[in-house]
Amino acid sequence: MSAAPNLVNLETVSKAYPDQVILDAVSLGVSAGQRIGVVGRNGDGKSTLLKLIARTEEPDSGRVVRTGGTTVASLGQTDTLPDASTVRSALFGDADAHEWASSPRVREVLGGLFGGLDAPSLPDGLDSRIGVLSGGERRRVDLARVLVGSADGRPASVTEGADLLLLDEPTNHLDIEGIAWLAAYLNSTKSAIVVVTHDRWFLDELCDRIWDVQGGSVFEYDGGYSAYVLARAERERQAALAEEKRQNLMRKELAWLRRGPKARTSKAKFRVDAANELIANEPPPRDAAELVSFATARLGKTVFEAHDVTVKAGDQVLLEHLDWMLGPGKRVGLVGVNGAGKTSLLRTLADATEDRRPAAGRVKVGRTVKLAWLTQHMEDLDGSWRVLESIERVAKRVQWGRKEMTAGQLAERLGFVGGRQRTLVRDLSGGQRRRLQLARLLMAEPNVLFLDEPTNDLDIETLTQLEDLLDDWPGTMIVVSHDRYFTERVADETWALLGDKRLRMLPRGIEEYLERRAEAKSDSAAPAAARAKAPSQSTIDRATQKELSKLERRLEKVEDKIAAVHADMAEFATDPGKLTELQGRLGDLERERDEIEERWMDLAD
Incomplete structure (x- = not known):
């Protein structure tokens, strides 16, 4: 069988900014049908690499060669959609409805992102003005623009998609169902794909190749994220390129990958024998019995007990007759449809720590509960503080399981290495501020953690460090996240809000949640169809x-x-x-x- 033709080649491409070399004489190629995931730390050049391939930025040296006739569609981190235009014109230009509405691909995209051909999830459907949409809605419109085939600035074609899709964080503003739909949709297309994402489940589900951007170089690996973890750990061991601490972390994550749910490794491309040999003596990521013992010592037998509780938002009842016990050492992943009450449930429990009663029923709180809640809202800090100073203002040392850690050591674990600890707060990026917010929260030594979308703005390397950190944290935790990989990695139980005012435990985790949601949609579609007929x-x-x-x-x-x-x-x-x-x-x-x-x-x- 002949090799797939190349669509784009980067030939000894270099790109630098005043304070950093982003790419140094990098040569890469993208072939027809390839699915490439781009990983690396924030600021190392992942987005720049996509811009060079898209030709929206020029290299300082070298060249980017695109095969004649190749069409490219790009999703950037910010959109260029005109505020005055409608969603319809942004997606289809002046084309009549009959030209695009009959396309199965267009119907699939509009259904997956907006709930139907008329985009009922948007304020005025396809006639909604771009300028009145929320950030999440604009993001989905821009993603739809790329998926329906709008390439190189031209209106969408309803017959063929672009030859190459360049996607920068396409899972942002999508929930777990939306991310699963996007992975399935992209797997069904013929387009080549280069995607930057921190969603490791998405990488494993979609990609057959990984580009790892590090220090001006790009290292290539066959397979998805699981294969990358093994191959990178092995390459670094053989070449002694990384310190022992990082290798242990990679092996630890690989051990979880191999022991985790079947879905996690269903597309792994590495040899099973090699993987098993590498992790033969690797213990589980967490010693559950020891952590529960520590947590019980810190918390006692009671953390939260909900008895016949009703949870409301305004006049709307989100949960009723809730009986739930959250014990010491429990690690819960909380998933659910938007508006079902995930954040409201956390708020009800948090209110109980301050003696505020729920709408009905009673919440009993353990006497020693010390709650910390990482919300999606950034903490307002003095911009003149330096990173380490702002952490030490909470505490200079923290007890972490059996170990004691200084503020500097914790900052290092969360990516503030060396001189970065002296960076002024006002000079931090959004992702760095998120890490600082988390460091300050952990330095307060809470024994109960509520993490509401903790993975926002964090790169994969920081996520693995955070997961490793939480492995040794002895306390009770509830995680609300659209990052499926993170939720499955740090939580031991999955509980779901399915929109029926009940809280259910799902023994098979997020896979079971997606199955139940698909069944619910199917059941609700049947009566609607019957009414229509x-x-x-x-x-x-x-x-x-x-x-x-x-x-x-x-x-x-x-x-x-x-x-x-x-x-x-x-x-x-x-x-x-x-x-x-x-x-x-x-x-x-x-x-x-x-x-x-x-x-x-x-x-x-």
């Missing part, structure tokens, strides 16, 4: 049928808007002014829904 079985004239269809589409949009308002109410549950505004909007939407349903029933009768 019911009127057509009678002798209804064409005009009536047309109005019925129009009402059904309006009803779907209104229901999605109602769901979005409920989600906003959950988010702003502690802001009375915002809640009043949202409740007014909710009332208007519910009245509109009632009017639509009443008219639909009149026509159906």
Whole structure:
């Protein structure tokens, strides 16, 4: 079989900025159909590499050669969508609906990202103005633009996608279901793909090659993320390129990969015998019995006990009749549909530590509970402080299991190495601020941790360091994250909110959650289809049928808007002014829904 043709070649390409050499005489190629994942620390040049391939930046030396006729579609970290245009025009230009609506690929993308062909999850569907969309909605529109085939700035083709997709953090603003859908969709395309992402599950599910950007060089590995972990550990062992500490960490992660769920290694390309030999004497990542013993000593037998609890956001009931015990040493991954109440549940437990009662029922809190909550909101720190100083203002030393750690050692574990500990807070990037926020939180020596999207803005190397750090942390933890790999790595149990006001334990973890969500969607689609077909079985004239269809589409949009308002109410549950505004909007939407349903029933009768 002949080799796949090359689409793009980088020939001895170099790129430098005043303070750093990003790429130093790098030669790489992308062939048709390849799936390449790009990994490396933040700031090492992953995004720059994609820009060079896309020709939106020029190299200082060397050249980027693209095979004639190759079309390229790029997703950057920020979009260039015009605020005044509609979603429809951003995706399809001036093309008539019949030119794109019949395309299975377009229907799949709009369904996967926006819930249907008319994009009901957006405020005004495809007619929504870009300027009024949230950051997450804009991101999904830009991703849809790339996936439906908009290449090199030209309007989308509805027959063929781009030959090469360049995707910079495409999983941002997607939930676990959305990430699983995106991986499946990309696996079904013929396009070559180069993707920068810190989502290691996504890398393993999609990629057959890894580019590791380090210190101006790019190292290539066959296989997905699992294969990369093994091959990099082996290369560094043989060449003595990395210190022993990092090699132990890589082996530790590899051991978890091999012992973890079957789905984790289903696409691994490395030899099983070699992997087993490498990890033969590697212990499990955590000593669960010892950690529970430590946690019990610190916390006692009780952490949180919920008895017949109701959780609300405004007037909306998110959970009811909740009975749940969270004991010492428990590590829980909490997953669920947007608006189901994940953050509200954490807030209810946190409120109980300050003697605030839930809407109904009772939450019992252990006497020694010391809670720390890493939220998605950045801590406001004095910009004139230096990194180490800001950490030492919390504490200079911390007891970590059996070991004691200084503030400097903890900072180093979270990526602030050497001179970076003297960086001014005002000069930190978003990812660095996130790491600093986490370091300050851990220095306070909490025995209960709530981690709400802790992986935001962290690169893979920092994530593995954080996971290793948490392996030795003796306490109770709840993790809410769209990063499937991180959740499965640090949590021992998975609990789910499926939108039915109940909390369920899922023995098979996130895989079971996705199965249940797929079943729920299938079950809800069947009655909707039956309702849609019911009127057509009678002798209804064409005009009536047309109005019925129009009402059904309006009803779907209104229901999605109602769901979005409920989600906003959950988010702003502690802001009375915002809640009043949202409740007014909710009332208007519910009245509109009632009017639509009443008219639909009149026509159906």
